[in-house]
Amino acid sequence: MDFLTPTTWADALAAKAEQPDAVPVSGGTDVMVEINFDRRRPPALLDLTRVPDLREWTHDDDGRVRLGAGVTYARIITELGRTLPGLAMAARTVGSPQIRHRGTVGGNLGAASPAGDSHPALLAADAVVEVASVRGTRQVPVAEFYTGVKRNALAPDELIAAVLLAPATGPQQFCKIGTRNAMVISVSAFGLALHPGRRAVGTGIGSAAPTPRPADEAAAFLAGELDAAGLWESRGPLPEGLAAEFGHRVRAAAAPIDDVRGTAAYRLHTLSVMARRAATWAWDEHRGADARRAA
Amino acid sequence: MTTTETSTRTSGGIGESPLRPDGRLKVTGRFAYSSDLWHEDMVWGVTLRSPHPHARIVAIDTTAALAVPGVDAVLTAADVPGRNATGLEHQDTPALADEVVRYEGEPVALVAADHPETARRAAARIVVTYEELPALTDPRRALDEDAPQVHAQGNLVREMHIRRGDPEPTAPVVVSLEFEVGMQDQAFLGPESGLAIPDGEGGLDLHVATQWLHVDQQQIQGVLGLGPEQVRLHLAGVGGAFGGREDLSMHVHASLLALHTGRPVKMSYSREESFFGHVHRHPAWLRYEFGADHDGRLRYASADILFDGGAYASSTGAVVGNGGTLGLGPYAIPNVRVDARGVYTNNPPCGAMRGFGCVQAAFAHEALMDELADRLGMDRVAIRALNGMREGDRNITGQVIDSAAPVAELIGIVRDLPLPAPRAEVDLRELPGGVSNTTHGEGVVRGVGYAVTYKNVGFSEGFDDYSTARVRLELTGGEPVATVHTAAAEVGQGLITVEQQICRTELGVERVVVHPKDTTVGSGGSTSASRQTYVTGGAVKAACEAVRTTVLARATELLGRTGLHLDGDKVVSATGEVVAGLAEVLADGGVEETVEWRHRPTHPIDPETGQGDAHVQYAFSAHRAVVDVDVELGLVKVVALDTAQDVGKAINPDAVVGQIHGGSAQGMGLALMEEIVVTDGHVRNPSFTDYLIPTILDMPPMQVEVLEYADPHAPYGVRGVGEPPTISSGPAVAAAVRAATGKALRRVPLRPEAITGV
Numbered sequence A: 001m002d003f004l005t006p007t008t009w010a011d012a013l014a015a016k017a018e019q020p021d022a023v024p025v026s027g028g029t030d031v032m033v034e035i036n037f038d039r040r041r042p043p044a045l046l047d048l049t050r051v052p053d054l055r056e057w058t059h060d061d062d063g064r065v066r067l068g069a070g071v072t073y074a075r076i077i078t079e080l081g082r083t084l085p086g087l088a089m090a091a092r093t094v095g096s097p098q099i100r101h102r103g104t105v106g107g108n109l110g111a112a113s114p115a116g117d118s119h120p121a122l123l124a125a126d127a128v129v130e131v132a133s134v135r136g137t138r139q140v141p142v143a144e145f146y147t148g149v150k151r152n153a154l155a156p157d158e159l160i161a162a163v164l165l166a167p168a169t170g171p172q173q174f175c176k177i178g179t180r181n182a183m184v185i186s187v188s189a190f191g192l193a194l195h196p197g198r199r200a201v202g203t204g205i206g207s208a209a210p211t212p213r214p215a216d217e218a219a220a221f222l223a224g225e226l227d228a229a230g231l232w233e234s235r236g237p238l239p240e241g242l243a244a245e246f247g248h249r250v251r252a253a254a255a256p257i258d259d260v261r262g263t264a265a266y267r268l269h270t271l272s273v274m275a276r277r278a279a280t281w282a283w284d285e286h287r288g289a290d291a292r293r294a295a
Numbered sequence B: 001m002t003t004t005e006t007s008t009r010t011s012g013g014i015g016e017s018p019l020r021p022d023g024r025l026k027v028t029g030r031f032a033y034s035s036d037l038w039h040e041d042m043v044w045g046v047t048l049r050s051p052h053p054h055a056r057i058v059a060i061d062t063t064a065a066l067a068v069p070g071v072d073a074v075l076t077a078a079d080v081p082g083r084n085a086t087g088l089e090h091q092d093t094p095a096l097a098d099e100v101v102r103y104e105g106e107p108v109a110l111v112a113a114d115h116p117e118t119a120r121r122a123a124a125r126i127v128v129t130y131e132e133l134p135a136l137t138d139p140r141r142a143l144d145e146d147a148p149q150v151h152a153q154g155n156l157v158r159e160m161h162i163r164r165g166d167p168e169p170t171a172p173v174v175v176s177l178e179f180e181v182g183m184q185d186q187a188f189l190g191p192e193s194g195l196a197i198p199d200g201e202g203g204l205d206l207h208v209a210t211q212w213l214h215v216d217q218q219q220i221q222g223v224l225g226l227g228p229e230q231v232r233l234h235l236a237g238v239g240g241a242f243g244g245r246e247d248l249s250m251h252v253h254a255s256l257l258a259l260h261t262g263r264p265v266k267m268s269y270s271r272e273e274s275f276f277g278h279v280h281r282h283p284a285w286l287r288y289e290f291g292a293d294h295d296g297r298l299r300y301a302s303a304d305i306l307f308d309g310g311a312y313a314s315s316t317g318a319v320v321g322n323g324g325t326l327g328l329g330p331y332a333i334p335n336v337r338v339d340a341r342g343v344y345t346n347n348p349p350c351g352a353m354r355g356f357g358c359v360q361a362a363f364a365h366e367a368l369m370d371e372l373a374d375r376l377g378m379d380r381v382a383i384r385a386l387n388g389m390r391e392g393d394r395n396i397t398g399q400v401i402d403s404a405a406p407v408a409e410l411i412g413i414v415r416d417l418p419l420p421a422p423r424a425e426v427d428l429r430e431l432p433g434g435v436s437n438t439t440h441g442e443g444v445v446r447g448v449g450y451a452v453t454y455k456n457v458g459f460s461e462g463f464d465d466y467s468t469a470r471v472r473l474e475l476t477g478g479e480p481v482a483t484v485h486t487a488a489a490e491v492g493q494g495l496i497t498v499e500q501q502i503c504r505t506e507l508g509v510e511r512v513v514v515h516p517k518d519t520t521v522g523s524g525g526s527t528s529a530s531r532q533t534y535v536t537g538g539a540v541k542a543a544c545e546a547v548r549t550t551v552l553a554r555a556t557e558l559l560g561r562t563g564l565h566l567d568g569d570k571v572v573s574a575t576g577e578v579v580a581g582l583a584e585v586l587a588d589g590g591v592e593e594t595v596e597w598r599h600r601p602t603h604p605i606d607p608e609t610g611q612g613d614a615h616v617q618y619a620f621s622a623h624r625a626v627v628d629v630d631v632e633l634g635l636v637k638v639v640a641l642d643t644a645q646d647v648g649k650a651i652n653p654d655a656v657v658g659q660i661h662g663g664s665a666q667g668m669g670l671a672l673m674e675e676i677v678v679t680d681g682h683v684r685n686p687s688f689t690d691y692l693i694p695t696i697l698d699m700p701p702m703q704v705e706v707l708e709y710a711d712p713h714a715p716y717g718v719r720g721v722g723e724p725p726t727i728s729s730g731p732a733v734a735a736a737v738r739a740a741t742g743k744a745l746r747r748v749p750l751r752p753e754a755i756t757g758v
């Protein structure tokens, strides 16, 4: 097995173009598990940890955060907790301290598991994935990035450069169900973002369909109801039953299966509860009535 | 018997908590576990396992595997030189499957190669032609006439019947329930591993992580067709055991490969293979009925208990014995009917695990005790105190409990421990779901649950249960130093520290060397059944006493005085005058004594009535669990898990508390999350990704109350410690969740689906 060690982004892209079957490694928390379990024997590994640009986050010209693909969860939690609260909440639920110190959002996108925890938060925040190759750079809205179970929109010669996210302009929430209180793969997960500036709602569902997916109809419904009642401006209380109805609609957007981690029925049920609760918390926060944030 | 002469000078004796010699190495990651074993010339062994729960082996073609460069050997059942049969109670387990495979994961062939990866690649090229057979995967069908037969002798491993008192008792208040317990795994962290080194003369040395060197030795030599002196075992660093290392795993396989290749062979399982490489806790189906008077006093109890033994017997017979004799819990009950059975199926083999047959039963009898209390409108603690055994009572096999049985006191203690404060502000880490942020308090209901248990200590039902200790006292650099040699396995519980402490107390020396554990000394018996501090501790104490007797005889001869005794490292006259130093007496050479020590005999029970003095000692514990349940999502946070336990005498108080913490966590794990999910004979979650064990964020800090009511029949009054906490913690947690949800919840682990009812 070859071990390729580019130290610049240009070299990394060149290496990937030359050897498209080389498997990129960032934190290695997915890749090394697969290699250890003998599930995968790639002809080459492309080590991205020596490419400095990937490990940085900056602001782009549009004021968005440009989160390098190799920024770890631990740094997202400590450095971006206010700017990207939904993603930071998701990051807090990932694995253990060791995993959060190595694992990256780029790796989560690369693996594209329906259970990846960053996905619901990225979907809710309308993130854009910046992918690159020697042929150039393109921007893929995250909802289009997931193409199937553990498959993504990358061409064989492409790498993930960064994720672009607008700083939060409203409350964000992330909730995840697992059968123990830490170190657990999600049974189901839900991300929510309120975008008061554009009177929009963002959603993301995890572990309850072949890919992470938004609940667009539910989001449009909630945004529309808030709009119709003039609540975005008035910041009045949520009408009775609205959060619950939102929950039902989120549930309707999911297509889960039964597996060893949980039943489809439980996944659907928990999605509707999480969506209801998350909407309530987010709205409370928007109203300023409740400044509770995740600890 | 010589009297105990406790030194006033020596520190680190019994009752103290000296540092464990392996402690620092373990916490700094430098301890050498069996998976770290290495030999310059070694090759690697791997195992090819059956993909089917039940199939006939039509043919095995090893040609392609042997052709892989780097491969030294490919072995099948045809290459077994001795008797192809192993097993703890019944020799029903082939070392390598012969003609039939009876469970998914059964070893079929072995490969040795210069690299583990090469060995794995080669194993994948072995072509085994199987003809699948109907698999028996529901143990409730095992005794049906048309059930597939797992073994020629039928599907029953053992049944036990206990009858006591009125055969047709009645009572004004009757409650009953059915309960189901899923398959728990020991989930020890150090995978099965070892190194077999051939000696060039037809024999070998096997370094292996195990719980009982001598019982391994016996089985291995039979398969290899060798004498005991040709199969020498050495205990390698054990990374946890909990019963999962009582049966053989890679022992015979590495030995076969080593003898065949003439090279040292290392085998080390991956985590996934480990789930197929050892037995699990028996899943159980239990049907219980209690009849009581209106004041809550039990008039009768009946129980039907079914254990799924899986494809091979392992220790199913003894588990049935425990489930039967102890299956109604620590209660005085005049009229009793218990029928316990263990059966063969084509599921994974099940055997020993901490709590051994009592764990499953405790979930049922404690749930039913709550049911009875509720029916009568009685307090759940009071009903346990009322029915709890007392010293002098007879248990359900008619045996008199002839030392402390403080059931009422233990349950009273846990009731009176301070309760956790109600949640004040929202800190996600304190809530069900933790930082996964599923509730800020919505849907969260608190519940409190209680459970008590008792567990036999040591081997039972007439088993010749003994341990051997060799103690040598000699001068090293002018100082008296004791060396203690037993074959009793240290599996992490702290036995080597206990052995040192006993030597210090008995011989008054500071320095005690623990000889590596091996088969050059007699058997230490199994490190299981909470027995080693009792039995090997007893043997070490007896060996020390023998050494002391010899030393004093020598001093008497040397000094021409009688009435001498040892005080620390001084020889003292009857009047208290120091007449010599220990060093002077030892100047002519060391003193060594080897003692085989037995606890009081136990007896088989009557096959028809189940009556008899089956057990040597009983250990009691109680737990109180406090849980917060998000009743809408079915997620649980255990807020407090407090316990009281009678340990007779805490030889090493820190180690006692450590056992109680760990055992409690393991019991809680079964109540809430730990289950090997088996569908149609296939294990669906052989990984720590999907076999969940509690993390530090699931386990609350504990209040632990340790009672020391000495057992007059046991050395120093000790009572086994390791198992009771695993038995009473789970039922307390389950009871607390029932209290919070109001749901019956008759199956553990309590899955969120069951808690929410979706």
Ligand SMILES: Cc1cc2nc3c(=O)[nH]c(=O)nc-3n(C[C@H](O)[C@H](O)[C@H](O)COP(=O)(O)OP(=O)(O)OC[C@H]3O[C@@H](n4cnc5c(N)ncnc54)[C@H](O)[C@@H]3O)c2cc1C
Pocket: A023, A024, A025, A026, A027, A028, A029, A030, A031, A032, A033, A048, A069, A070, A093, A094, A095, A096, A099, A102, A103, A104, A105, A106, A107, A108, A109, A110, A111, A115, A116, A117, A118, A158, A159, A160, A161, A183, A184, A185, A186
């Ligand atoms: C013990 C443990 C616990 C875990 N718990 C969680 C959890 O709770 N939630 C969760 O979501 N995940 C969890 N994971 C999975 C894993 O940690 C995450 O998916 C993580 O985000 C992967 O990041 P990484 O940098 O380690 O990825 P790597 O393993 O380096 O890579 C993952 C995939 O992405 C590809 N890749 C990496 N970087 C790039 C790039 N720049 N361009 C293109 N492709 C790339 C790789 O080729 C590979 O296919 C856990 C893993 C372990 C071992």
